[in-house]
Amino acid sequence: MRFLTLFPALSNLAWLSYGARLVDFQVAQPPVVPQDAKECTVKVLQRDFAFSFGMSEVVQLNPPTDCGAPGSWAAITLNFTVTSNGTQFDRLGIFTFQNTEIWRTSTPEPTRGDGIVWTYVKDVTQYIPLFAEPGTFILQLDNLIQPGLDGIYSTILHATYYASSSSATPAKKADLILPLSTFANDTGNDASVPPSFSLNITFPRNTVQVYAEVFASGNGQEEFWYNNVPNEFFSQISPDITNGDGPFREIRLLIDGKVAGVVFPYAVIFTGGYTPPLWRPITSYGALELPTYFLDVTPFVPILADGNPHNFTIDVISAETNHTINQNWFVSGNLQVVTDSSPKPTTGKITRYEVESFPKTTTAGMVRGLGDFDFTVTATRELRIEADVISGSGRINHVVFRPFNRTQQELLYLYTVARLRSRTSSLTRLISNSNFSDPTK
Numbered sequence: 001m002r003f004l005t006l007f008p009a010l011s012n013l014a015w016l017s018y019g020a021r022l023v024d025f026q027v028a029q030p031p032v033v034p035q036d037a038k039e040c041t042v043k044v045l046q047r048d049f050a051f052s053f054g055m056s057e058v059v060q061l062n063p064p065t066d067c068g069a070p071g072s073w074a075a076i077t078l079n080f081t082v083t084s085n086g087t088q089f090d091r092l093g094i095f096t097f098q099n100t101e102i103w104r105t106s107t108p109e110p111t112r113g114d115g116i117v118w119t120y121v122k123d124v125t126q127y128i129p130l131f132a133e134p135g136t137f138i139l140q141l142d143n144l145i146q147p148g149l150d151g152i153y154s155t156i157l158h159a160t161y162y163a164s165s166s167s168a169t170p171a172k173k174a175d176l177i178l179p180l181s182t183f184a185n186d187t188g189n190d191a192s193v194p195p196s197f198s199l200n201i202t203f204p205r206n207t208v209q210v211y212a213e214v215f216a217s218g219n220g221q222e223e224f225w226y227n228n229v230p231n232e233f234f235s236q237i238s239p240d241i242t243n244g245d246g247p248f249r250e251i252r253l254l255i256d257g258k259v260a261g262v263v264f265p266y267a268v269i270f271t272g273g274y275t276p277p278l279w280r281p282i283t284s285y286g287a288l289e290l291p292t293y294f295l296d297v298t299p300f301v302p303i304l305a306d307g308n309p310h311n312f313t314i315d316v317i318s319a320e321t322n323h324t325i326n327q328n329w330f331v332s333g334n335l336q337v338v339t340d341s342s343p344k345p346t347t348g349k350i351t352r353y354e355v356e357s358f359p360k361t362t363t364a365g366m367v368r369g370l371g372d373f374d375f376t377v378t379a380t381r382e383l384r385i386e387a388d389v390i391s392g393s394g395r396i397n398h399v400v401f402r403p404f405n406r407t408q409q410e411l412l413y414l415y416t417v418a419r420l421r422s423r424t425s426s427l428t429r430l431i432s433n434s435n436f437s438d439p440t441k
């Protein structure tokens with residue numbers, strides 16, 4: 001109610017929707033699927049997530065047999081449809097199949113009365129190698145029911161497989177997908193960092209290309225990481241306002257201790273962020289399908305194809321002198337692997353490696369009072385990796401991974417008493433009048 005005077009237009013919208021469920025949505029491109037293909041739709045799971053903390057939905061998913069040979073499909077989509085009625089926080093949802101995270105979502109905060117409904121259709125065509133085999137499908141949606149929080153998320157998930165034909169060709173796909181995963185079989189397969197997350201991976205000897213997809217989202221003290229204050233100023237301001245460790249974050253993928261690629265994360269604002277009515281009914285970009293990040297690690301193939309295990313590490317660093325961050329980020333990923341037609345081992349060598357372990361950063365600013373300060377953090381990054389990759393069938397490929405030439409981020413942070421007031425009021429969102437303690441925060 002506190003937002004009615006602030007957002008008359010939005011509250012009018014809510015009034016108009018009275019008498020019918022509010023339909024929430026995220027603006028997104030619809031998946032590109034063939035129009036006239038035969039479709040096989042199967043129900044993957046149906047579950048009411050009430051008090052579900054630590055109790056994921058775990059089901060078996062088998063490929064359909066009447067839309068062509070498993071794996072020959074032109075596309076696959078998932079339809080996640082959810083209703084909720086009551087009061088609840090936005091929650092993270094982690095979809096894991098074959099121990100590989102395939103989709104990270106979050107839940108719109110519901111309203112009481114008619115409640116809300118949303119549908120999101122997610123393109124999972126790139127994961128066809130996983131869907132071609134029977135396996136364990138897990139939806140982790142840790143929800144809490146307690147005084148003041150009674151919203152249950154009632155979910156239903158369908159998968160639609162589109163048969164290929166002469167007009168709808170089979171989707172291009174990797175030969176193999178290897179997870180960057182915790183391999184848990186009863187919950188989502190993402191890891192919490194810090195500290196860093198690592199696992200050993202052994203590749204087929206005839207690997208010729210490897211693409212990494214990285215999932216990463218800030219949570220708890222890192223949800224609004226871009227509002228965090230550099231440690232050199234943090235002791236001079238009230239810790240109630242924000243957190244330390246500064247506003248810059250870089251997600252690093254390391255192979256055997258060497259940086260193979262970096263990600264500058266997109267700031268997704270969940271539906272409880274700042275001013276919840278702003279995200280109703282349209283969520284912010286990425287709230288229902290969190291962005292993921294692709295890194296071409298093909299230049300490492302001459303090393304990866306040696307038949308030995310290699311150490312893949314994901315961490316998240318700041319611009320602080322010791323690179324520390326708060327708790328926490330959830331990270332995972334997968335490696336899309338292309339193998340050669342010949343079983344003979346791939347050879348070659350890395351010919352150029354120009355990557356510093358950490359970006360070059362500077363921090364400057366001043367604190368004038370408890371709620372009045374400003375500072376600027378800059379981070380500069382260069383990354384260039386090249387290799388000659390020689391396939392078993394004799395093809396020599398010079399590969400270059402240089403996603404940017406030199407990138408500089410400048411984060412300017414102005415904090416005044418006026419800003420402090422608006423932020424303090426937004427933090428009281430949903431929880432005024434209840435004794436809230438949330439183990440996920």
Ligand SMILES: *[C@@H]1O[C@H](CO)[C@@H](O)[C@H](O)[C@H]1NC(C)=O
Pocket residue numbers: 079080081119121156158
């Ligand atoms: C998604 O699933 C819901 C519930 O099963 C259904 O009502 C809706 O029509 C589906 N939407 C699409 C685009 O398939």
Ligand SMILES: *[C@@H]1O[C@H](CO)[C@@H](O)[C@H](O)[C@H]1NC(C)=O
Pocket residue numbers: 085086112113114115
């Ligand atoms: C939503 O829950 C309230 C009780 O909190 C109930 O009165 C109302 O009928 C419910 N709405 C729907 C659409 O079921």
Ligand SMILES: *[C@@H]1O[C@H](CO)[C@@H](O)[C@H](O)[C@H]1NC(C)=O
Pocket residue numbers: 185
């Ligand atoms: C889960 O994984 C553990 C360890 O990898 C294994 O011992 C257990 O049998 C698995 N459980 C199921 C249900 O697959």
Ligand SMILES: *[C@@H]1O[C@H](CO)[C@@H](O)[C@H](O)[C@H]1NC(C)=O
Pocket residue numbers: 198199200257311312313
């Ligand atoms: C990978 O390397 C890091 C840093 O040396 C180490 O801490 C970690 O234990 C290694 N991971 C595995 C799976 O061996």
Ligand SMILES: *[C@@H]1O[C@H](CO)[C@@H](O)[C@H](O)[C@H]1NC(C)=O
Pocket residue numbers: 200308309310311
């Ligand atoms: C990872 O592989 C390295 C190199 O073979 C080995 O020394 C290390 O023990 C492995 N770590 C784990 C956790 O298996």
Ligand SMILES: *[C@@H]1O[C@H](CO)[C@@H](O)[C@H](O)[C@H]1NC(C)=O
Pocket residue numbers: 231320322324
């Ligand atoms: C990093 O630096 C901050 C502030 O200077 C300090 O509080 C923290 O303990 C340090 N962390 C580590 C792991 O050294």
Ligand SMILES: *[C@@H]1O[C@H](CO)[C@@H](O)[C@H](O)[C@H]1NC(C)=O
Pocket residue numbers: 402403404405
């Ligand atoms: C980087 O610079 C080189 C040489 O100037 C240019 O060819 C290349 O397209 C640039 N790459 C990017 C990602 O900007």
Ligand SMILES: *[C@@H]1O[C@H](CO)[C@@H](O)[C@H](O)[C@H]1NC(C)=O
Pocket residue numbers: 147433434435
């Ligand atoms: C909060 O907790 C206190 C002490 O346990 C209790 O007296 C009070 O009634 C609670 N308030 C609410 C809204 O539950």
